[in-house]
Amino acid sequence: MKNSENKVLKQYLKEVDDALVCKKSIKRFYMKEIKQILDSYLEEKPDFTVEDLYRELGKPEKFANELTERDEYRTLLKQAKWKNRLLICIGVVVIALFVVSIVIIAKLLDLYGGTITVTGTVFPKIQFKGI
Secondary structure, X not given: OOHHHHHHHHHHHHHHHHHOOOOHHHHHHHHHHHHHHHHHHHHHOOOOOXXXXXXXXXXXXXXXXXXXXXXXXXXXXXXXXXXXXXXXHHHHHHHHHHHHHHHHXXXXXXXXXXXXXXXXXXXXXXEEEOO
């Protein structure tokens, strides 16, 4: 591929990337797919111009809109929403467990007058001294 062709291709990809309005993970999926489409196009027509790209694939905005109108876009969007919800739930559970642990430690410190001693084979001797 010539340097000028590379510039044309990069410019087209950038314009499509700018025109795609969606989550980054979905955008990465589509940009990977677009690069594969362009690679196969370049195998067929190694000497191309930006006009050839516009004529064959459409203007970048139109091309991006056609991608987001496909059914798999909706599926990817749903998957991304569920992934976000799952991450939020995991985060809330971790924070809740941390808070509960702090409360339990504080109660134990109050109960034992500020000192907790753990002995045994796993923990030879651990002491928490309160104020």
